[in-house]
Amino acid sequence: MKVPRTRIKVCGLTRASDAQAAVRAGANALGVILAPGHRRSLTVKQAAVVLARVPHNVQRVGVFVDAPLEDVSKAVEQLGLTEVQLHGIEGPMYCASVAVPVVKTFRIGPGFDPADIERYRGAVAGVLLDTLVEGVAGGSGKSFDYKLARDVPRGAPVYLAGGLRPENVREAVRRLRPAGVDVSSGVEESPGIKSEEKMKRFVAEVRAADHENEERARR
Numbered sequence: 001m002k003v004p005r006t007r008i009k010v011c012g013l014t015r016a017s018d019a020q021a022a023v024r025a026g027a028n029a030l031g032v033i034l035a036p037g038h039r040r041s042l043t044v045k046q047a048a049v050v051l052a053r054v055p056h057n058v059q060r061v062g063v064f065v066d067a068p069l070e071d072v073s074k075a076v077e078q079l080g081l082t083e084v085q086l087h088g089i090e091g092p093m094y095c096a097s098v099a100v101p102v103v104k105t106f107r108i109g110p111g112f113d114p115a116d117i118e119r120y121r122g123a124v125a126g127v128l129l130d131t132l133v134e135g136v137a138g139g140s141g142k143s144f145d146y147k148l149a150r151d152v153p154r155g156a157p158v159y160l161a162g163g164l165r166p167e168n169v170r171e172a173v174r175r176l177r178p179a180g181v182d183v184s185s186g187v188e189e190s191p192g193i194k195s196e197e198k199m200k201r202f203v204a205e206v207r208a209a210d211h212e213n214e215e216r217a218r219r
Helices: 016-025 044-050 069-079 092-097 114-120 146-151 169-176 196-218
Strands: 007-010 029-033 059-064 083-086 102-108 126-131 158-160 180-183 188-190
Touching (some): 007 016, 007 196, 016 029, 016 044, 016 196, 044 069, 059 069, 092 102, 092 114, 102 114, 126 180, 169 180
Parallel strands (some): 007 029, 007 180, 029 059, 059 083, 083 102, 102 126, 126 158
């Protein structure tokens, strides 16, 4: 039985050189944060520089938090985004109005109810599970109890974030088999500055987990 390869997204990119390093490392998707106030936030103009030489076979993802739909649409057009990731309280109707596939983020912590995801069925292309940290919309670098992910409805692809790094991503992928993983601080030298070596190690660990999962599926 063929097991799908886990999608690997490197997010929070702030430099064109890091975007190229992520591509060389084997990332399938690159993310830029277009939400003001985050320490890795970029303007659309800055993001255009970061993504300028990204190959067509690598997805370009814009991250937003409760942005006006018009602003999202403009960024999609100007940057050639292939996907939008939403970290706010955007509802299903908002998600369905975006011109490209949407991944909606749900933060895991006290009060999280997996049934909330059902409201978005048919309106999003995937869901991203991140860690609930009060006052932080995402990118905290903190992990959650990944066992909670097992109760999430699988009507759409489920992506995993929150504290992932080369040292723990293999076990997370092996146990949970998410459709994809999303990493930012776990492959950084300092906030917004990526380490090519860490990105290579991260990708290698994910692919090792994919191989293990495929071997298990054959038994």
